[in-house]
Amino acid sequence: MVEKACRSCHLIISEGSQCPICGSKEITDKWASYMVIFDPENSELAKKIGAKIPGKYAISIKG
Ligand SMILES: [Zn+2]
Known part of the structure; x- marks a missing residue:
């Protein structure tokens, strides 16, 4: 499954x-690369995309 x-x-949602975080149903498979955030409070990238819990996040969404 994509x-x-x-x-x-x-x-990134695998199923x-x-x-599961924001409850949005606006999901897409048109994303490019992803990053894994372990410590959102001390990650500049996490702040940039607004990530508040550890997890896998798409860096760029195209669709
Ligand atoms: Zn969300």
Whole structure:
């Protein structure tokens, strides 16, 4: 199964059709690369995309 990304918070979603973090159903499989954030409070990248919990996030969403 192709992993999808949430359009609102960029979280990578491997199952289901709803984002477990923000509850958004606006998910897309048109994302490019991803990053893994372990420590959102001390990560500049996490702040940049607004990630608040550890996880896998899409860096760029195209669709
Ligand atoms: Zn989300």
